[in-house]
Amino acid sequence: MSTDWIDLNRSFVPHRPADERETAAFQSYFRAREHGPLDWPRLLEHGRVVVLGEAGSGKTCEFQAQTNRLRESGRTAFFLRVEQLADTxxxxxxDPSDLHALRAWxxxxxxxxxxxxxxEEARLSKHTQFETALRSLAGFLGDAVARCSIVLSSRITGWHADDADIVSRLLGAGPGARPGEPHPDLPEGLAVVELAALNTTQIRQLADQETDDPDAFLDAIEQRDAWDFAGRPYDVLGLLRYWTTHGALGSLTEIIEDDVARKLREDNPNRHHRAPLTPEKARQGAEALAAASVLSRRLTFAATGAVAADGTLDPEAVxxxxxxxxxxxxxxxPVFDEAAFERVRFHHRHVSEYLAAGWLKRLLDAGAPRQAVAGLLFRPSHGRxxxxxxALAPVAAWLAGKESWVRKRLMAVDPDVLLEHGDPSAIPPEERAILLKRLMEHHRFRPGLTPTAQLHRxxxxxxxxxxxxxxxxxxxxADQKELLLRLVAIGRLPGASTEAAKLAADRTQPEGVRRLAVEAVAMAGGR
Known part of the structure; x- marks a missing residue:
């Protein structure tokens, strides 16, 4: 697997509180059409910028690459780690050559x-190290700081509300924007932006470098509905790693398991040395936090050392x-990312649900009575x-993939849960026919809204x-027929194509049923 940086032409969005992000993204889309994308050339026209991103979003690689790109174009640029600035x-x-060049500049x-x-790495040892680093830099630069553009990076949880004041107080406003129309997403003074998630074109660029068959890789992501796992370079490289190792993406369970295992490892040896966690302990901790989040219906955790606000869990208490x-x-x-100021949450909600099911499975394996677990997942309503x-349906579905008694109980109580959540491919094939019959009997599903990916599984x-x-x-x-016909088409089930053809030819059937029947015959083929 290549580790060389690939120019993905990354774009940025303004940093906003969690409850304003959808509006901000909407505004940025139309601003990009009118003013051009918020990209590196735009950012580097600004005097003071903070680039925020989740773990694994590619901040460090981007900074190093932009440093090299500016130097290759004849401009002066330097890359420094805030932690080292604070310490030394x-x-x-x-290094000596860069230090000599900076003094000459x-x-x-x-x-x-x-x-x-x-x-955020500067704060691993002491909270005030960020300010210490900027004081050191300001002292070294002196008056030259005024003609120096400065771009900082941080994990979103590592950027605090008062950090903007520290930057302005110690480093000033910096040089004014270069000539040209200012971008509306870059305010005067310090601009705080986030790296945008990768789009399909950028994912393909990575795939082109790492596999001989990028089309098959992208098709596999689509078929497995794994786009949620491809938002960051770290995510895509992980999927590619699984793809090249196994020749396929595997089931949703396998993808999530591989994703969780990678993201619970610490690949930075400096961080691991300061706070070592074995993979097993990290997994147990993540499962406990996931269970606390799902069972309490609180999605966010207070960052370590921060006061847990209303609706936020204290991870140290858990x-x-x-x-x-x-x-x-x-x-x-990287299994966690920011939710708002001094709060974190699981990167994917379905990962937290998967991990919460793992916590219940761990309890069962340790001897917890089934009745206690069942009491959490199945609640009485209107008598018997x-x-x-x-909120617990996804957890129940994930646990059902590992515990047959949960699966059987769900089939009796609410079979829709097994189709709508979790990984249906984890259900033994001989039980899937039983599930389909129960779905027909239950008749509470909404067939047009059943995710295509779940029918694939x-x-x-x-x-x-x-x-x-x-x-x-x-x-x-008609609804029941439509669900079954979608399954025939998506799963390419030739054994049912004859019955699908009969429905397609039956003029008494509703138009929607006949249309899906034609599609089913075309997709499934058969004798």
Whole structure:
């Protein structure tokens, strides 16, 4: 797997509080059409910029690459780590040749760009180290700071509300914007932006470099509905790693398991040395936090050392036997990202649901009574009727893939949960026909809204005869027929194509049923 930087032409969006992000993204889309994208050339026209991004979003690689690109174009640029600035000053943060070049630039009158990487890493040892680093830099630069553009990077959780004031107070406003129309997403003074998620074109660029068959890789992402796992370079490289190792993306369970295992590892040896966590302990901690989040219906955790606000969980209370540095190390793993100021949350909600199911499975394996777990997942309603709370339905579905008794109980109580959530491919093929029959009997599903990816996961060639038998039932509603026909088409089930053809030719059937029947015959083929 290549580790060379690939120019993905990354774009940026303004940093906004969580509740304003959808509006901000909408505004940025139309601004980009009128003013051009918010990209590196635009950012580097600004005197003071902070680039925020989740772990694994590519901040460090981008900073190093932009430093090299500016130098190759004849401009002066330097890359420094904020942690080293705090610990050793400028003299220790640069190699001798760069230090000599910076001193020479300082004595002249030309502009320069400094990339200061990883604000949050400076705070691993002491909260005030960020301010210490900027004081050291300001002291070294002196008056030359006014002709120096400065770009800082930080994980979003590592950027605090008062940091903008520290930058302005110690480094000033910097040089004014270069000539040209200012971009509306770049305010005067310090601009705080976030790296945007990768788009399909950028994902393909990475795939082109890493596999001989990028089309097959992208098709596999589409078929497995794995786009949520391809928003960052780290994510895509992980999927590519799985793809090149296994020759396929595998089931949703396998993808998530591989994704979680990678993101709970600490690949930075400096961080690991300061707060070592074994993979097993990191997994147990993540599962406990996931369970606390799902069961309490609170999606965010207070950052380590911050006061837990209303509606926010205190991770140190959940992991009461852990040291604070261990909790901090866990929350900085890429399985988490920011939710708002001094709060973190799981990067994907379905990952937290998967991990919460793992926590329940761990309890069961340790001897917890089934009745206790069942009491969490199945609640009485209107006397003897059982229901699965909406918030726990995904957890129940994931656990059902590992525990047959949960699966059987869901089939009896609420079979829709097994189709709408979790990984239907984890259900043994011989039980999927039973599930389909229960879905027909239950008749609470919304077939047009059932995700295509879930039908992909449910489909198995062995289901053809069972689906054909169901399609012959004259009592089936149009909705039921549509669900089964979608399954025939998506799963390419030739064993049911004859019955689909009969429905396609039956003029008494609703238009939607006949249309799906034609599609099913075309996709499934058969005799």
């Amino acid at each position: 000053g400028v003299e220790g943060a640069l 300082r004595s002249g009158d030309q502009p320069a760009t400094l990339f200061l990487d990883a604000v 992991l009461a036997e852990w040291k604070p540095d261990e909790v901090r190390a866990l929350l900085e793993r 009727t059982e229901v699965v709370p909406d 449910l489909a198995d060639p062995s289901l053809g005869p069972a689906v054909a038998e169901m399609l012959r039932d004259p009592e089936l509603s």
